[in-house]
Amino acid sequence: MLKNYFKIALRGFRRHKLFTFINIIGLSIGISAALVIYLIVHFDFTFNQFDGNTKSIYRVVSNYTFAGEPAYNSGVCAPLTLAIKNEVPGVEKSAPFFTLFESRVLVPGKGNAETKLKKETGIMLADARYFDLFPYKWLAGNAKTSLNTPYQVVLTSERAEKYFPKMPYANILGKEIVYEDSIRTTVTGIVETPKQNTDFVFTDFVSYSTGLASNQLKDNFQMTQWGNTTSASQLFIKLKDGASEAGITKLLTGLIKKYNPPKPEDKGSTHEFGLQKLDDIHFDQRYYAFDGARTANRSTLYGLLVIAAFLLLLGCINFINLTTAQASQRAKEIGIRKTMGSKRGQLIAQFMSETFLVTLFAVIISVALAPLILKLFKDFIPAGITIDLLAQPNLILFLILLTVLVSVLSGFYPALVLSDYKPVTVLKNQAASNSSKTRNSWLRKSLTVTQFVIAQFFIMATILVSKQIYYALHKDLGFKKDAIVNISTPFKSLSTDKQQVFLNRVRQVPQIQLISVGGAAPSSGNTNSSTMEYIDGKKEVKTEVELKFGDENYIKVYNIKLLAGRNIAPADTGRAFIINNTYAKVLGFNNPNAAISKQLKYNDKLYEIVGVAADFHQKSLKAAIKPLSIMQPYKNKWNNRTFHIQLKPQTAGGNEWKAAIASFETIWKDIYTEDDFEYNFFDENIAKFYTAEQHTSQLLTWATGLSIFISCLGLLGLAIYTTGQRTKEIGVRKVLGASVAQIVTLLSTELIWLIVLAFVLVTPLAYYAMNKWMEDFADRTTISWWIFALSGGAMLTAALCTLSFQTVKAAIANPVRSLRSE
Structure with missing residues (x-):
């Protein structure tokens, strides 16, 4: 049965090559956008997903106010670690560490074989508590003893291979590494470089006690200073079952008030501790993450998902419009099938299989295009995002779900419409009742308006974002910035x-x-x-x-x-x-x-x-x-x-x-x-201040171009169908003296009015959205009237150019051919 369905579907595609091409291209664009955006969103939302219960792990952060102005620091004063152990009963585990940022590294060797590295990052002071809270796979040494005494160091496998190329891990143990010219350490362990996405980009774990033993580090370490906070000194804790975040926060803030009480001259200033969820580290831009770590923006990711949904919706609308518009051409086929005994469920399955095939072709094209798109947008796509179906089972599942979803969204309504035709009426050349025609017509018009609302929204947003960026880069900032x-x-x-x-x-x-x-x-x-x-x-x-x-x-x-x-x-x-x-x-x-x-x-x-x-x-x-x-x-x-x-x-x-x-x-x-x-x-x-806005502008430009392209493809398909249905009417009008311009106007007027209606609907919506986006800027450009006028004019011009390909062709056709059968 299924084989028969697919055979019939392929025959239908050959008969209607142009409509099939339009549907596949429209869906391919939407699915390609959804696929690439899924890779980006999945990449960022899977950061810091360590094995075990991470929901109860928090970073302790410092929150300040100075004369009413908030300030945030991802670090804490070093003595807090010991005070938590003795005075905060709701904490199950704590893990302090101290980052060294950039460091000079010397790996001694025989003769001239020593390795000198000027700016190594990912170096931290830690102990067994860190590896107890964040599990790593040990390749040599063990977590309990490797960082017990000063001047010990544990390396990740990636860093070990850089310092000691081609040397077995067991042989690296006992080797010497010198940091900052004087901190001489011995390698006591090797852990596997984390394979999951993580902001914990540390590679060299020097024993925490080295901070007190080294004269070079002692001054910066400040283990007894409650009044000193630096982002280099960080603390992670795991709460006990039943302990509340609010309760622990209150106890922590009580410690700073106890050991570093505010002075009279600190009037108007406050210092409190807060808890930051492990999941939030990758997204909370108020706090410095870690050296070399990148912070994502949840709002941007959600915005990308909206863009993907819109582009997918545009492709689905094209499919619904063109399929329902072609309904009358398949009426006799449906009538004959029903007369021969086909049930409505079988017809729905037939039409859904056709939709599935179109969607499957679109998915295959999208997977082929994905590497090219990733390369095209490599400047602002996070490093590490790749597409490999064999190594990403979650991606295969996503494509399967996407194929099913798009097939249902695109094909279910047309399948219901087509399968509903009565054999008696369709075999008398009456494809559907007037009410059915009216209903389908209004649906097509509504979907067409929706397409152009989306397209014009993207145009307006793109123009405004570009205007604000231009304003920011060319405004007199009060100082010279060139040369x-x-x-x-x-x-x-x-x-x-x-x-x-x-x-x-x-x-x-x-x-x-x-x-x-x-x-x-x-x-x-x-x-x-x-x-x-x-x-x-x-x-x-x-x-x-x-x-x-x-x-x-x-x-x-x-x-x-x-x-x-x-x-x-x-x-x-x-x-x-x-x-x-x-x-x-x-x-x-x-x-x-x-x-x-x-x-x-x-x-x-x-x-x-x-x-x-x-x-x-x-x-x-x-x-x-x-x-x-x-x-x-x-x-x-x-x-x-x-x-x-x-x-x-x-x-x-x-x-x-x-x-x-x-x-x-x-x-x-x-x-x-x-x-x-x-x-x-x-x-x-x-200019780097506005990197995010420039990336947003580029994405919107692409989204705008694609949405216009998809909408115009659908418009072209409807124009082809409309002119095909009115061929004889056009011939009669020409014989009676109608000019080419009059016929073109007749064929285009209805669709143009739909675009005008879309403009009226989208303008207040776009104005509200633009106003909300501009609230982020203390100094901003104006939302000028010409933004909306230019958008409407651009969309109208694109639509007229698209329609003219078919309407002019139909208007100049010889009426003798269309009237010959009469």
Whole structure:
């Protein structure tokens, strides 16, 4: 029976090649999008799925408020670990660790066979508690003894093979590895590199006790300091059965209040501990995950799922429209089958098998296209996403479910319609009753309107996102961003004279216009803030203020405008600074000149305001401009490690900037022999603020193009069907004197009105959605009327071009051929 169904289906495909092609292409596009988006969403939602009960595992995080402004840190103060063990009864297990970020690694060998690595990541201090909470497969050594004493290290299999190529794991035990030139460790274990998706990208596990034994690490480790929090010091806990998250959070916050009680000068500031679920680490962008780990966005993933659903829906609508439109052509076939004894259930099975075959062909095409699509979007698809049916059984299950779902969505209604025809009426050339025709007609119109609502929504969204990105990249941010290069000194060289030597030599490069030394650029992802206090004799104004550090050339390099006062000078270190106009207004000075010479209390010292600068954006346009001060940096400190280099204008077609960068690199290699040369153009860093929006724009552009293409394919199919049904009518009208333009208008008017109706329906919906998206930006472009007009015009133009292929052809046809049989 099934074999017969498929034979009949294939014969039908051959008879209606064009409609079959349109259906397969429409479904292929939707299924391809669904397949690729499934790979992305499945990849991100399967992070940190360790074996065992992970629902009760949490990361302890630090939550702050400074003058009402929230701040978040993924780390905790180191003494918390011991206090939890003694004072928080609801915790079953705890696992502290300390990350070392980038580190120099030396693997000694015989003669000249030693291996030197400059910037290794994934290095942490941990002990047996970490491996008790997060199970790893041990290939050599064991979890209980491998990290018991100082200067021991456990490696992942991947890192072991990098340090000791082709050496058996058992032979690696006992080998020596030196970190940061002086931390000499012995390999005591090898664990298998995790195969699952995980943010726990650690590869070198140095024993936790090494942090106290090593003079180099002891100062950073700060095991007894309750007042120091760094994201390097992290703590994971597992709750006992029945312990509540809220109860444990309350006990943890009680510990910080007990051992580090707030001081009078901390008025308006708070410090609390919180619990972050293991599943949330990959998605919560408020907290730093781990060195090298990528944070995903749940909203973006859900948005991708919506795009996939829309594209699938468009393909299904095409199938339903074209299949029901062709119903009259199959009426006699259905009548004969029913007369010969076929039951309605058998006819439904026949039509569903046809739909299944079309969907199956579309799925096969989609699987073939998937690697190409992944390659096309590789710039913003997470690394590690691949398609391999043999190695991904979950993908096979997804494709099976998708095939069944699409087959049912596309084929069930047409199968009901076709199988409902009465043999008596269809064999008298009356394919269906007027009510049935009307019902099917209204369904096709409704589905067509739905298609164009989706397509026009994508067009409007694409235009607005592109407009906002253009606005962000071209807006005057309050500073110069072109032709400025940032280079940062290695931390280990801050206390040496190398920085001054580098500065003196760079100044001799002929392409240099001006150079400044300080901290972060005016707009950057790094934030350093502190509480400052102003007392005017009547009231106390305490404000959280962002700090920027730069010498006297800082505001000159970035062309920051001074509204009042003077620039900072070298003698101002530790005694004066410039504030921005926003901070001046917070202090009550509407006239910037009134703020000059006033004093602010910072770090228990009084500082003088010597200048007021015009406001500039410290971060992306998503963030509002905040109170800010610019201070002279302290020599040989972290806030004095970045060179801000303004280059001279480049001649047309010249390579002066390239020559300047080459000179910087040569000087760097002469001075910082052990460190790689790295630089950034400031305007490129600004553009990186909007990487997510640019990716969104690209995805929307593709979704828009595909939705228009699918909708126009369906429109073309309906136009072909309509003109075919009205061939004789067109012939009669031409004989009676109708012009080509009149006939084209007659054939196109109904479908054009459907597009206009879709525009009317989608406009308020799109406006609401755009407005919600724009709420993320503190400074944003306007939602202009021309966005909607351009969208409607573009969709109408595409539809008219599509319809013209068939309507013009039908209008210019010789009426003699269509009327010959009459």
